[in-house]
Amino acid sequence: MTLLRRFVCLFLFCTALAGGLASAAPITLTDVAGRKVVLPKPATRVVLAQARYLPMLGILTPDPVAILAGWSDEFKTSYASDYDDYLAKYPSLAKVPVVGRHTADTFSVETTLALRPDLVILTSAFAGIRPGTDASASPLVRAFDAAGVPVVVVDFFMKPLENTVPSIRILGQALGHEDRAEAFISFYESHMKRIGTQTAKVSSKPPVFVHAHAGSTDCCNSPGVGTFNDMITFAGGHNIGADVIKSATGSLGFEYINSRNPVVYVATGTGAGRRSGTGLAIGAGVELDAAQVGLKRVLDGAGLGALSAVRKGNAHGIWHGFNDSPLHVVFIESLARWIDPVGFKDVSPQQTLDEINQKFLTVPLRGTYMVDLPVAPGGASR
Structure with a gap:
């Protein structure tokens, strides 16, 4: 092998190695509760404490059901027709384990842990985290922290105008789809600006x-x-x-x-x-x-x-x-x-x-x- 060929091979090997190391770099983010969360890689086994966020996952990933390890039953009960539409496209949705209803008192930490999730998605309201309170006081957050299971807290309910964009960005980071998150954020902000500019005049x-x-x-x-x-x-x-x-x-x-x-x-x-x-x-x-x-x-x-x-x-x-x-x-x-x-x-x-x-x-x-x-x-x- 000539010196030039050896150099090229070494260069390609180092480039591939660097790319592999970069893709394996842990994901560090800060959720809306101010918690620092570290994931070793993009989440692929996600538990939704509230199933109503399945469409949100669908905005951020091309196959939201493929990464769904568990969820509540509210999508089947409160949004039955929407559930039927998702089931028609993703038949495997019928086999996703249920971890509770749509309230915190029915949510099972034990069932969730048994599913071996690499991410649990909670909301501020569901976790009982009120504005100005310490997230570590939440029993759900404490339970998953103790078990070493990453949890991200998002919010589209308590402070929707303040926390929606950060929440989308957080989920995009956690799922490894920042590009899809930023595309939706751009769309969302442009429409919100159009309304806010007009109402500010009144x-x-x-x-x-x-x-x-x-x-x-x-x-x-x-x-x-x-x-x-x-x-x-x-x-x-x-x-x-x-x-x-x-x-x-x-x-x-x-x-x-x-x-x-x-x-x-x-x-x-x-x-x-x-x-x-x-x-x-x-x-x-x-x-x-x-x-x-x-x-x-x-x-x-x-x-x-x-x-x-x-x-x-x-x-x-x-x-x-x-x-x-x-x-x-x-x-x-x-x-x-x-x-x-x-x-x-x-x-x-x-x-x-x-x-x-x-x-x-x-x-x-x-x-x-x-x-x-x-x-x-x-x-x-x-």
Whole structure:
């Protein structure tokens, strides 16, 4: 072998070795709870404490089910039609072990550890980590730390406008798909900036009533502080629930709602009860006319037809699954248009959802996710 050939071979060997060492470098990140987390490599056996984040994994990886070692059962129960769509594409989803329901008190640490995960994804709310509290006080975090299992804490619920982008970036790092994470972040931030720039020009914020899980609970469940409240404010409205409800959710009576005279009424639902004829029929597999019938049924059942917003045709329904998800950008755009149809005439939430389906989601959201109450020719809602 000539000296030149030896040099070339040595160079190629060193380059390959350096590349191997670089790919084997551990991943170090800081989650939204301020915890330093180190993973030896991108996670390939992930446990979702809350199954609602499966679409989030689908944004970040081409096959989210392939890396799913365990999850809760809420996707099957609360989002049954969405589950069917995922199952059709990923039949192996039916065999993913269940580690609990969607609440911390049903979550099994023992079952999770038996699955040998290399990453557990928790949320601030699920882990009981409140703003300003030490994450190490969480029993779930302590249990997995003691077992040597990496945990990342993300948040799309408690402080959605503050923690959504960091949470996406954290998950992109943990799964080894920073490029996909940054692509979605760019899309998300551009749409949010478009709304924020316009609402910043408005001095007054009209009252808005969001009727959460409409028809499936007693009238009337409403967001308080955080979560939907932050989104309502960002969209240019004032959440009437936040004035009297100082927790994430609570209940409002008709007298109070009517006295506040909301200019926009928004019902949310998952469509889970549509087979039994309860709640708002909306989401995967729901046709527009069925969603409109469901919205009217909710309004009639709660006696909300006398509200000015309803009488003037500014009553709407939207999929509750946009909450606790970076897809809340669709909710915010919808609400901004309902509050200020002139200022946001060029904003199309449906077009935004279509673009998310086309560019990011491995399983598109197919169905009706936003609905308006039909208005009769005379101007009153039907």
